[in-house]
Amino acid sequence: MTMCGIVGYVGNNSAKDMIIDGLKSLEYRGYDSAGIALNAKGKIIVRKESGVIANLEKKIGKQDFDGNLGIGHTRWATHGSPIRENAHPHLSADGRIAIVHNGIIENYLELKAQLKKNHRIEFKSETDSEVIAHLIGAHYKGDLVEAVRKAVERMRGAYAVGAIAADEPDKIVAVRKDAPLIAGIGQDSNYLASDIPALLKYTRDIYLIENDEIVIITADDIKIYDEDMTRVRREVMHVTWDAAAAEKGGYEHFMKKEICEQPEGIRETLERRLDDRGDIKLDGVELTKKELDAIDRIYIVACGTASHAGMQGKALIERFAGIPTETDLASEFRYRNPLVNERTLFLCISQSGETLDTLEALREAKRKGARVLSICNVVGSSVARESDDVFYTWAGPEIAVASTKAYTTQLVCLYLIALYMGRERGVLPESEYRRMIEELRALPQKAEETLKTENQIRELAERFCIKEQIFYIGRGQDVGTAYEASLKLKEVSYINSFAIAAGELKHGTIALIRKQTLFFVLASQDALYEKMLSNIEEIKARSAHVVSIAKKGNRRIAKVSDETIFIPQCADEVAPILAVIPLQLLAYHIAKLKKRNIDKPRNLAKSVTVE
Numbered sequence: 001m002t003m004c005g006i007v008g009y010v011g012n013n014s015a016k017d018m019i020i021d022g023l024k025s026l027e028y029r030g031y032d033s034a035g036i037a038l039n040a041k042g043k044i045i046v047r048k049e050s051g052v053i054a055n056l057e058k059k060i061g062k063q064d065f066d067g068n069l070g071i072g073h074t075r076w077a078t079h080g081s082p083i084r085e086n087a088h089p090h091l092s093a094d095g096r097i098a099i100v101h102n103g104i105i106e107n108y109l110e111l112k113a114q115l116k117k118n119h120r121i122e123f124k125s126e127t128d129s130e131v132i133a134h135l136i137g138a139h140y141k142g143d144l145v146e147a148v149r150k151a152v153e154r155m156r157g158a159y160a161v162g163a164i165a166a167d168e169p170d171k172i173v174a175v176r177k178d179a180p181l182i183a184g185i186g187q188d189s190n191y192l193a194s195d196i197p198a199l200l201k202y203t204r205d206i207y208l209i210e211n212d213e214i215v216i217i218t219a220d221d222i223k224i225y226d227e228d229m230t231r232v233r234r235e236v237m238h239v240t241w242d243a244a245a246a247e248k249g250g251y252e253h254f255m256k257k258e259i260c261e262q263p264e265g266i267r268e269t270l271e272r273r274l275d276d277r278g279d280i281k282l283d284g285v286e287l288t289k290k291e292l293d294a295i296d297r298i299y300i301v302a303c304g305t306a307s308h309a310g311m312q313g314k315a316l317i318e319r320f321a322g323i324p325t326e327t328d329l330a331s332e333f334r335y336r337n338p339l340v341n342e343r344t345l346f347l348c349i350s351q352s353g354e355t356l357d358t359l360e361a362l363r364e365a366k367r368k369g370a371r372v373l374s375i376c377n378v379v380g381s382s383v384a385r386e387s388d389d390v391f392y393t394w395a396g397p398e399i400a401v402a403s404t405k406a407y408t409t410q411l412v413c414l415y416l417i418a419l420y421m422g423r424e425r426g427v428l429p430e431s432e433y434r435r436m437i438e439e440l441r442a443l444p445q446k447a448e449e450t451l452k453t454e455n456q457i458r459e460l461a462e463r464f465c466i467k468e469q470i471f472y473i474g475r476g477q478d479v480g481t482a483y484e485a486s487l488k489l490k491e492v493s494y495i496n497s498f499a500i501a502a503g504e505l506k507h508g509t510i511a512l513i514r515k516q517t518l519f520f521v522l523a524s525q526d527a528l529y530e531k532m533l534s535n536i537e538e539i540k541a542r543s544a545h546v547v548s549i550a551k552k553g554n555r556r557i558a559k560v561s562d563e564t565i566f567i568p569q570c571a572d573e574v575a576p577i578l579a580v581i582p583l584q585l586l587a588y589h590i591a592k593l594k595k596r597n598i599d600k601p602r603n604l605a606k607s608v609t610v611e
């Protein structure tokens with residue numbers, strides 16, 4: 001099971017309080033049950049509840065037990081339904097070892113069969129994770145570290161595991177492979193967690209645990225070892241984000257807050273890389289003319305929203321840098337034996353840096369000799385660590401499951417990379433480069449202005465929230481925006497929606513148009529404006545309802561459409577950043593009217609660490 005949160009505490013204070021508090025800080029990740037295990041006077045006490053963490057808190061709040069050491073977990077169901085029995089922590093057969101797990105044990109059925117046969121173990125849950133508790137239990141001879149190591153030798157898959165033993169009330173032992181894990185440094189207390197926000201109230205000094213490392217956490221020490229039990233010296237990472245940045249800051253939902261933070265995110269991502277002369281600094285990423293000339297193909301690979309950014313990236317790199325660029329979904333790339341070699345640049349885009357499909361695609365590209373450059377929002381994430389170079393989005397933590405500010409800042413990174421490459425290769429005329437830098441510099445203010453469409457959007461949402469399906473069409477760079485707008489709507493409102501390149505409509509999908517079928521028509525590309533007018537005529541002739549998104553001053557489109565949302569004037573190339581904003585707002589307001597769980601839509605979690 002995966003997409004969970006892990007929290008562990010060992011120190012002089014109440015483990016119960018810290019763990020519950022830490023789990024609550026991870027609520028935003030999405031979960032369906034939670035649990036805690038404490039070592040209370042040499043006995044392991046486990047409490048679990050399905051549903052919200054408040055259920056668990058209510059349950060244990062009344063009970064008179066506590067300890068100075070424990071582990072906790074929020075679960076998001078994959079193997080086994082979201083019921084209390086399947087919640088973590090899981091116990092060994094004798095109840096003296098407890099574990100929490102994030103990841104997937106691929107060979108759990110095989111292990112389960114062996115444990116049943118050889119140790120007569122009865123399983124209490126339907127999860128893959130329970131095998132870990134029993135494996136450690138089966139190997140335990142008074143040394144938890146040794147037992148964890150032996151268990152890990154048998155496990156295949158991805159995991160971050162925290163384990164405690166009743167007979168060793170001073171330590172948490174944790175191990176990781178392909179699932180995030182950190183250790184937090186406190187005073188007379190130390191911490192374990194899957195994510196930084198869980199610890200922000202307690203410490204800002206952390207160690208990032210690497211693959212195949214084992215960490216032993218006691219109240220006064222954190223020791224990290226590699227798989228051969230050689231001690232590893234790790235630098236302390238000091239977290240600089242503001243805890244308030246992980247809170248809603250007065251907005252009703254994180255999604256709304258994050259939509260409104262886009263002008264700032266765009267500014268940060270841009271200004272940190274542009275000097276006074278308008279030259280681009282790629283954060284120390286070396287991409288010399290010689291290196292660029294040695295690249296004969298770029299693959300941009302990502303999932304979901306990040307892949308829509310990738311679609312824009314392809315257009316930008318080919319246009320500005322003249323390097324053939326392909327985009328692919330990470331889940332497809334992995335399995336199609338792509339034509340990658342030492343002359344390939346693999347450009348990976350991931351907000352979280354923990355998406356398993358993206359990570360595996362990255363590894364596949366590396367195995368084949370490609371150089372890996374990533375665009376990522378999370379410092380120290382797996383994607384960031386495994387890439388040759390990282391170019392960070394400075395969006396700040398993105399908490400809502402539906403990605404908004406990460407998307408627009410990914411686009412900013414792609415502009416910078418494409419322009420840099422074009423200039424370095426000498427294929428982009430200086431005047432064109434200068435024009436684009438001016439366009440980019442104007443974006444934060446234009447994004448502010450675009451946010452002012454909100455009143456119009458709210459009114460549209462009131463009329464359209466009853467629709468059962470909504471179509472989005474566009475041409476050129478508007479196709480990626482149409483895909484992104486459609487995904488946003490589906491995710492948060494649960495309305496069925498469909499995005500298609502406008503020219504493709506007549507090749508089949510046009511059959512779906514009936515009276516009042518709702519179309520959002522993206523017409524932000526001046527170069528394709530006339531074509532979009534024809535598309536509007538085509539769908540209006542079939543009595544559809546058309547809402548266009550166009551640049552200010554485009555009066556003809558307003559005449560042929562039923563209504564028009566205007567974005568500020570800008571160059572076609574940067575229009576995707578502005579055009580998506582009203583459509584993010586539309587998805588948000590429709591979802592709000594439909595009383596959806598906006599920040600944590602059903603069936604979704606913030607980072608998808610499963611295939």
Ligand code: F6R
Pocket residue numbers: 303304305306307349350351352353354355358401402403404487488491606607608
């Ligand atoms: C949609 C959304 C997802 C992610 C996708 C990739 O709003 O958030 O489609 O974009 O799961 O996630 P990252 O970027 O973290 O790799």
